Amino acid sequence: MSEGQRPVDSSSRVNTGVAHNARVWNYWIGGKDNYQVDQAVGDQVAAMFPVIRDVARADRDFLGRAVRYLAADCGVRQFLDIGTGLPTLDNTHEIAQRIAPESRIVYVDNDPIVLVHARSLLTSTPEGTTDYIDADVHHPAGIVEGATATLDLGQPVAVMMLGILNFVLDTGQAHDIVRRIMAAVPSGSYLALTHPTTDPDLGGEGNIEAMKFWNENATPPITARSRAEITAFFDGLEPVAPGIVSCSRWRAEPGSPAAVPQFGAVARKP
Numbered sequence: 001m002s003e004g005q006r007p008v009d010s011s012s013r014v015n016t017g018v019a020h021n022a023r024v025w026n027y028w029i030g031g032k033d034n035y036q037v038d039q040a041v042g043d044q045v046a047a048m049f050p051v052i053r054d055v056a057r058a059d060r061d062f063l064g065r066a067v068r069y070l071a072a073d074c075g076v077r078q079f080l081d082i083g084t085g086l087p088t089l090d091n092t093h094e095i096a097q098r099i100a101p102e103s104r105i106v107y108v109d110n111d112p113i114v115l116v117h118a119r120s121l122l123t124s125t126p127e128g129t130t131d132y133i134d135a136d137v138h139h140p141a142g143i144v145e146g147a148t149a150t151l152d153l154g155q156p157v158a159v160m161m162l163g164i165l166n167f168v169l170d171t172g173q174a175h176d177i178v179r180r181i182m183a184a185v186p187s188g189s190y191l192a193l194t195h196p197t198t199d200p201d202l203g204g205e206g207n208i209e210a211m212k213f214w215n216e217n218a219t220p221p222i223t224a225r226s227r228a229e230i231t232a233f234f235d236g237l238e239p240v241a242p243g244i245v246s247c248s249r250w251r252a253e254p255g256s257p258a259a260v261p262q263f264g265a266v267a268r269k270p
Contacts, residue, residue: 019218021167022111026086028056033086033117041218049210051203055260058248059163059194060088062264065251066192067092069240069266070158071099076190078157080147082137082181083164084109087120092160093130094123101127106147110136137164140177144184156188163262166196166222171229178233187269190240193233194247194264196224202246204261230263237267 019041023034027042034042046052070076077100081092084107093105107121107130115134124130133146144153151157159181168174182191196211197204207224215221231244242250247264248257 015219020111020113021218021220021222022086022109022113024218025056025163026088028053029060029088031086031088033113041214044217045210045214048213049206051206051260052210054248054257055196055262058246058257058260059262059264061252062194062247062250063092063160063162064090064095066160066264066266067095067158068099069251070190070192071096071103074158074190074268076156076158077103078151078155079103079105079160080108080143080151080157080181080185081105081160082108082143083161083167084114084121084132085111085163086114087117091121093121093128097125097128101125104129104150105131106150107132108135108137108143108146110134137161137168137177138173140180140184144181153185155186156190157185158190158192159185160192162192162194162264163196165193165233166224167220169221169223171225175232175235179235182237182269185269189269190266191234191237191269192264192266193230194262195230195233196222196262197227197230198224199227199261199263201227202259202261202263207261224261227263234265234267236269238270239265239267 016035019038023038024042027034027038079092096103118132122130131150135143165174211222244265246259247262248260250264
């Protein structure tokens with residue numbers, strides 16, 4: 001689906017009787033694209049794990065800092081945003097195109113509620129381009145193939161995978177997905193990634209019971225991972241300083257928010 005096209009009406013695929021991650025996440029960051037069932041589950045998870053709202057906001061703030069760094073400091077002009085989520089203020093293309101209006105952005109998600117709202121992601125500058133692919137992270141070949149309609153994979157691409165690999169429950173498969181996507185982009189490309197953790201140094205042990213409740217009451221199922229498992233996503237890449245840290249602390253201003261149990265990092269493909 002290219003810029004200017006209307007997304008297919010997928011309302012028949014939207015299940016409003018079960019809490020869904022995109023809508024609950026939207027609720028946690030103060031959005032309005034959610035239902036009572038999402039609010040109820042979101043409130044229960046927040047009662048069990050109060051820092052979750054801070055995690056949601058920190059993840060969103062990381063997106064802004066990462067895109068600004070990649071566009072302004074690294075000169076990246078192409079972005080592949082996998083696991084887009086519901087459109088909100090300052091989406092990837094808006095941040096990148098404020099810095100470089102010619103930037104080209106491809107969004108990827110397979111959530112029907114995101115597809116319904118995808119037209120909000122197609123407001124490109126005249127000089128640039130945005131596109132939306134209805135595709136599943138579990139099938140990286142289809143993502144890469146779809147992205148080639150908009151992106152030149154002979155030129156550097158920033159691959160954004162924020163809060164998406166936690167929905168790939170098999171760790172080996174998750175690592176393979178990243179390897180396959182990064183293999184398809186050239187030297188000088190970047191991977192920006194966030195992922196919830198069980199690391200006790202960041203308070204991640206609270207994720208265990210909260211995610212158990214989530215998996216019994218909402219969809220899709222989710223998992224957190226250790227620091228070592230998350231670090232392995234960057235095998236063969238060169239991490240940008242400050243490396244793999246709490247996403248709230250990655251290149252944050254002095255006096256930044258407290259650390260949250262969600263790692264974030266950006267790394268360059270040599």
